[in-house]
Each structure stands twice: as C-alpha cells, then as structure tokens.
Amino acid sequence: MAALMTQFHVSPSGDDSAPGTEEHPFATLPRAQRAARESVGAVLVHLRAGTHVLTEPWELTAEDSGRDGARVIYQAYGYGTDAAEQVVISGGTEITGWREHEGRWVAEVGALDTRQLSVDGQRAERAGIDGLPDGTTRTETGYRTTSLAPQQWQAPASVEFVYRGIYPWTEARCGVAAVTHTGEHTEITMAQPAFDQAKALYNYEFEYQRLTGPALPTRVENDPSFLTTPGTFALTRSHPDHHVLHYLPRSGEHPSHTRVVAPALETLLRVTAARDISFRGLIFADATWLRPNRSQGFLHYHGSGYYEGGDIYTEVLIEGRQWLTVPTETATIPACLTLEHTAGITFEGCRFTRLGGTALGATAGVGLTVRGCDFDTLAASAITLTGDRDAVLEDNLIQHIGLDYAGSPGISLLGTAGCTVAHNQVTDVPHCGIVAGPGTGTVLSNNHTDRTMGVLADGGGLYIAGPQGDSFDNGALVRGNVIDNTRTPYNFGLYTDYGAAWVQVQDNVVGQADNSAVLHVGPPLDHVVFRGNYWNSDPVGSDAVPAGVTYENNTTLTDTDELEAASSAIRARAGLLRTQEPAIG
Template sequence: MLTEFHVSPAGDDSAPGTLDAPFATLERARRAARKATGDVVVHIGAGTHVLDRPFELTEDDSGRDGRRIVYQARGYGTEEQEQAVVSGGREITGWRVRDDGAWVAEVGDLDTRQLYVDGRRAERAGIDGLPGDARRSATGYVTDHPLDWQAPGGVEFVYRGVYPWTEARCGVASVTRDGDRSVITMVEPAFGWAVALYTSAWEGQVMDGPGLPTRIENDPSFLSEPGTFVLDRSRPGRHVLHYLPRPGEEPSRTRVVAPALETLVRLTGTRDVSFKGLVFADATWLRPSTERGFLHYHGTGYHDGGAVEKVVIVEDEAWVTVPAAPRTIPACVSLRDTTGIRFEGCRFTRLGATGLGATGGEDVTVRGCDFDTLAASAVTVTGVRKAVIEDNLVERIGLDHSGSPGIAIAETVDCVVAHNHVREVPHCGIVAGPGRGTRIVRNLVTGSMSVLADGGGVYLSGPQGDSPGNGAVVSGNVIKDTRTPYNFALYTDYGAAWVTVEGNVVAAADNTAVLQVSPPLENVVYRGNFWDADPMGSDDVPAGVTYEDNTTIADKAELDAATTGIQARAGLRRSL
C-alpha cells in the first residue's frame, strides 16, 4: 500500500494534502505521514519552502515494518522534476539607499554570518591585517594607527595559518584611544583560550599565542568592495544590515536572503526515511560570533575551553598544543543515531556550517548529491556503521572555515567513500580518522589544499583496523593539483596503521606521498601506484611500510597515457 501527500508553498495546511489541494508546510506533511500506513511518499512542489524552525523527525516519524517514508521533489527522477527548496532564510526588504550607494535595512534581532544576493554569496566586508605598527598585549592589541571603526564591538579578527592547518576567529570587545595609540580589547574567554591553545615550537623557536590577525571583518567602515556586506549588531534588537551592491543591482528587483536558522533538518533516532531531489539552502552558524569565538584546530574540530595537551614531535625542538576535547562544527542537516536514512539527488547549498552530518547509528547513504557554497565541509560521518558516500560532487566548500575537508569520516565501521569528485577546496579533499573497514575508492580529487597547508587530497590518520581483513583500502583514486606548499597529495599520517594504498594516480602536488611520519606508520602498504615524483621517504622505507611495484613517471602526457584506465573509472559515474 502506498500513501501519497503533496506540499506546495501555495497550499493550505487545512487541505487534505492531495495534488489538487496540497498542504502548505513540511510539518503538516510530517504529521500526516506519521499516521499513515504502508509506504509513504511526500511530494514537495516547486518553490521555496521557508522554515521558521528546524524540520525535525524522531523515532516516531520512522518507516515501520519494512516500509519507507520518502520526502522528494515532485516529479523526482523524471524530466518534469520540480525544484523544491527547503530554506532557513529570511528575505530582506525595506532597503534605503545612502548617498554613497550602499543599501541599509533595519533587520530587528536577525543574526547571521552570511548573505546571498540573487542566489550569489556576498562576502563579509573586511580589511587585510591590522594597520600601523601593531603588537599583541595581554588583553588584545595596540597600534599606533588611529582606528575609525564605526561599530568595533562587532568586528572579528581572522587568524589564518596560526598553525599551517588552522584558521581561527575571535571578536573585538572594544577600541579606545590612549594618546597616539589605539587599544583593542578582545572578547573573552575566546582570546585567552587562543593564547593558551596556539603555542608551539619548531627547531627550538617558540610561538606563543595567535599573533597578529591576517584579516579583520564586519565593520561599516570596511564597506568598499561591491558585493560585500556588514551586519551591525551594536544596538540589541535593532540590528542594521549594510550591503554595497554590484553594478546593475537595484533594491526593487534584487532578492536578498539572509540565513536565519542554524539547523534546517534534524533526525534523531529515525529509521528508514529518504530524501530525494530536494535543495537544502540558507542556514547560518552563529558560534564564531559569540564570546567563545571559533578557535579552530584541525579539520572540523575546534577548541571550546578546557584542557590543552602538548604533543611532542622532536624532544626540546618541535611541539604543538592541541585541545584535549575538541568539538566539531555542526551540520545544517543533522542525523543522530539513525538507521536506514538515504539522501539521493539532493543539493546542499548556501549553508553556514557543514552541509550534512551523521553521528552514530548505521546504514546511511548519501548518493548523487551536489554540495556547493558551504561555509564548512560537505559531509561528515562519525561513529556510523555501514555508511556509503557515493557519486557526489563537492565544490566551493570551506568558504568561512578554511580547514574544513570536503568529506570527513571518523570512528566508522565499513564506511565506503566512492566515485565522488571533490574539487577546489581550501584544505583536504577526503579525510578518514581512526576507523575500521574503510574503503576510499575511485574518487577524483582536484584542486585541493588551495588555502591552508599540511594536508592532502586524501588524508588518513590513526589506526584503521587491526588486521589486513578489516583495515582501510585506498584504491583507484586520482588526485591532481594539490596546491599550497607543504602538502602530501596522498597522505597517511599520525600513526596510520593497517592501510593498503593501491592503484592510485597522483600528479601536480608539492609531495606525492610521505612514508616517514610521527608517530610512525604501521602495517601500511603502498603498492602499484602511479605518480609524477617519488614519495618522501621512499628512498629509506621505514619498517612499518611495504613499498612495492609503484611507478614514477615525471612527464604528464606519459603518466596520463599509462593510467588511462584508472582515470576513466575515477570520479562521478551518475551519467554512466
């Protein structure tokens, strides 16, 4: 038995939910689906379905007795498929145009970190670095340059490359004058946490704290580049949005959307539900704007106070401090302890955190989806059994948080990451932390590591099993154009163990791979790979590594000719 419901932005929740008399909201459809028997399909019609709170599914919203509940774009899989957008955004109206051409709107208590103009991302206005002769103080910074910031309490400092793989954010509390100096007091506890966290040494030279900011954002005085915006929150409940338009934009015919929700969809304990052909868009993440800041450490992890630990690389010469209990950037579409959840043919776009995140549970599938214009990662999967991340396009991610990998998995069992194309990302393309039975196969990673350093197109760390039968396999992947200095396109790092790296193609990287790391690799096999340069350490292979039958071909045309079959099978296959 199949039960069908229809939803349209022009519908009515008092209607029966038929094609001719659809519901108006997803929430009404959820309630109807909960009461239905047999398989249920909710057809979501064309248009923008604006949420005023997260769309939440619990255990009671599960499929039962072998049935599934499907939320899909009307006409999914046909030429008549409609574009149904699930949005957490708020359209901004009531603009007034200042004499300098900037648009200004009163937005009440709206808080956001992103803005989209006719669907295109607007950047937060900013300047590069702190002007004048500046130095850090106990509570912030001092500079001999007069600062004419109009709303200093909303200004945010960005620290790119405190460690080569980090990008932190911390707010300004106030700016005062002291004679010829400008005294900047930073927000606490974030600034104190940053000083405690970012200490390290390299070749005996100690770095203490975050140093000077690399970029400063979000003051009306920074608004000089068309297509940029500022949110002035200096008057609580009376926030003001400033936008400097691009040529040709007019308030009367330009649609401006500010993400208002942090979570679009949340599933907790839900079973056997599918989402097909939907667009998930327009969400933000406000944590970096709080007094706790965003003290990034690695990947999607950040420091939230508490203890830090010292990791010694070379005794008395090189060490770093790391969070003892890091937290993870959340996802705008969030799964926790779910079973049998599917996302197929969906798009995740204009999101202020990670696109899709799954924690705990089992049997999660993300297939044939597009991820773009994201502040953080596309997909993160933690502690899930039997996840499949397959045939997805990932691009333009990490736009606000540059350390975010395209796809990240950790503590998973029998997870498959296959046939994805990850391109133009600021740090790692695909990351696997400790796990068991991981398969990273036939992915195409191009243009990774474009902003931060010390990572790779495919990166693994920690134990990946305890025998050849349950270790990780990294096979048939093609990794090209790994950009920043100090990278390893195919990177087994930090105690990686029980990994087979076989039949991959690597070209145009600072380093193709590395065999000598700390802690050392154990039971790692590099076999039958093709690359344009020898991996670091291949001339003195460590005891924990087997290195055999690999081929180095420096000439690009010859390398491509020798690996035609591998390259043809890597990447997206949805059109095959």
C-alpha cells in the first residue's frame, strides 16, 4: 500500500492562522514550510496563483529535508495539467507614489537600492549614453575633459562607467565619485578602490598594442539627464536613505494602471545542507545584486569571475610580444537562488526571470536535477555549478542572459564531477553558451547553442578549458551538439582551450561560425580527440595537427545547405526534448 502524502496549500490571499487546506490556505511560504517540517513522510505544498512576495530570503535547511526516502515538494497548483496556475515567487517591491515631472515619473523610494526595474513584467533598461565627449583623457584619479556636459549630470555619485571589451572577453564597471569644474576643464573623479584596482588589473600587450589600465568608458549609465529613450530608468542615491527613482514611460503607460516593480532582495531562495526537495512549475523573479553599486565596482575578468583584490601576476603568452595581467583569485557572481552542500534537489518546469545576478548556483552538492526549466531576462548566467557531483541539467531553454554582465555564460561548470548537460537550448547570449572548466566525467551532449558570442570575444558556443580527468574513462565527452552562429570575429564555435585534456569531441556540428574549432592553444591540448564532426570551415591548426590531438573522420562543408543536409540526423537529436517528435516504433 502506497504511503499517504501530506498536502498543504498556500495562497497570497490566505491566512497563516488557517489550517493550510485547499479551502483555507496559509498565506506565506515560511508558514507552509513550518507545517512541512512537522509532518511525517512525503509532503506536497501547493502554491496557489498569484505573486508570493518575499521580504527576506526563503531559507531551507536540513530540517526541511525529505525523510525516510520521501520528498518534500513545492509546486504550482495543478502542475502537470492544463489547469496549472501561474505562481510567481518575487523579491520585488512595487513602486507607488509616482509624481509626473517634465514627462518623467519620479518616486521617492527611501533606502531602496536596485540595479534593475520591470514595468508590467517587461525589463526596463538603465538610462545611459555612449562614452565620454571627444577630447577626454585619463588622469591618476579619473578623467579630464574640456566639455561641460558632465557638469550637467544631476547625480554624479550615482553614475557608473562601463568598459566593454577592456580585455576582449571582459566588461568592467566602475562608479563615479564626483564631477568638478577646474579652470577650463571638467574633472571626473572615480570611486575608490575600484579605479586604482582597475589600473592594476587591466594591462596587456597584444602584438605591440598596449593597454595600461582602463581607457575611456564605452558607456556611461544611471543619471536622470540620460533619460531620452522611453522605457529607461535611473536611480539616484545622492542622499542616504532618500533615494529617488526616475522613469521615462513608454507610450500608453500611466501610473494609474502600470505596475512597476523594483527588485529589492539579492537572494530569493537559499537551500543549505538539505536533501530530497523538489520545486515544480514555479516562477522565480525580481531579485538584484548590489555589489557593483559600491565603491569596489565590478572588475570582471572572465566568465562569471570578477576581481575582489589580492595578488595580480603577469601571464606571458609570447615572449616580448604578448602578455597580460591576471588576478590570482576571482570571486563568482552570486546566484539569486543558491544551493550549498545539498543532495537530491530538483527543479522541474520552473521559470527564472528578471534576476539581477546568476539565476541558480549550486556549490559542493550532489544529485541536483534541473529539467524542463526556462531561463530568460537575466543579468548574469542561468546556471553555475561549482564542485557539484552527479548533476543533470537537461531540456532547459536559456535565452537573453548576461544582460548586465556580458561575460556570463549560459551554463558554467567548474570543478564538477560526473555532471551531465544534455538537450539544452542556449540562445542569444553575449559570450559563451556552455562552459566546462577543469573537472572530471563531464558529459555535454545533444545541446543546441545559437547566436552566442554576441557581445564579447574569445569564447565559443561550447567552451572547454583545462584538464577534464586523467583518462578517457573519466574525461569529458562532447557529443551530438549543434553550435550555430557564434558571432564576434575572434571566437571558435567549439572551443577547447587552455590545456584541455582527456576530451572526446565526437559527432558535433558547427555551422555559421567565423572559426569552427582550434587545435593549437596555449597551454597545448593533450589527449583530445576530434572524430566524426561536421564543420563549416576547417578548424584552425587542422593542417598541422599537434602531438596531443587526434583528428580523424571529420567533414568540412562550406555550403550551408550541404552542411545541414549531411548533419541532419545529429541536428534532429539536438536541442530541447520537449519540442522533438516522439520516435516511432
């Protein structure tokens, strides 16, 4: 006889003093969580339609684990049926009290700090301009210009400079401290320690082109004077605890009927040392990440990594011709949903949207499953795994990510063991689609990446770097993937880089890439096999295959129609399972 499942209901219109039944639901997730803790056996918590607003992170610990082999499940009411309800778990604050001024909306928001905004569920962009006026030069403390334009900035200490492509794969952000008028010049003083750290971090020589610290910014953001495009906003923080939000509305928007939400929380969900918990059919939305607002800025280096201070060393690529400075250690952009030391956690059919950091991050866990989920409108990555074992990321749609931190890959694995990334669709990302750093037993299979490398350079649709094991038995298997439209000039559709070792690259397809793959990298590839792949161009170095590479039975077809026809069987099996026709017989 099957064990009974205890069920509870929670609704935004409920009452925490109620019994949590379908007729009399709880009002909050923490109340439902306490009821689940007090139950025996399997527990199913139904979340009813509407927005469940969090005023602090939802915390799950070992006490919230499934017990005796049973699971605790949090799911949208009706999940898996046509009657499934739409449930949003939000860390946002609705902005009210607008006043209209010269065509803009202005609201006093107290101590609220945020870097994102949504208007009727649509992302609003931070107001900005392209670069600084002509004739601007860098100084020890910032920049000097003869232009008076920066003196018109209404809140200089809220302004942020963006440095896109400071290294080809890097986009940094530093705040302004002050703007002053000195004689015939305008002096822009940058916030510290970010600016001095940026000068120490970003230095290189590439083929006799030198960079010594940050040059001019490519974009300047977050001042009310930049509000010229409808659907943009600025948040001024000139007075502590008296911040002001400015918004230039789109046609048809009005404070009486337009819902504006500012992400207030940095973390929506934190699961620590818990096991056997499932989340089904939920929408996680409206969180931010505030560190770049601070005086340390955001000194991005590569992927999801950024510099927090510490030692910097010089990496010599070609003696006397190519070198660059590199941080000894980097931190990782945090996730709005974090898992630490967990086991058997499952996300199924969920959506992650309007999040100001990485959506989902897991560290040192085992048995994570993320299946059939959608990730979109994210400031950073969709999924980042660090030190996880035996995770399965399958049938997920990832698109429009890295919107604020352009180096962010769709999926990133670092130091993982036995993880499988299969049948995912990664589309419209500014840098790499899927990244596997050093690890063991990684399987990347039947994924489809399209329109990757849209902003920064030196990456690929699939990017594999460093040792992947110590034999082919526990190395990486990269098989059956389709990589289309890697777009910036300096990239490789399928990129094995930086001493990748023990990697089998089999039966993949690279189409419409400037460079399909590369065999010569530094440090060199070792025990890397390319077999049975289809390319739109010969990999760089395939005319002189290096000693650590096996290159055999690959096919190059420069005609797009011929390439697609020859690789049609691989293409048919790649990408989302939920959109594929079922097999016959």
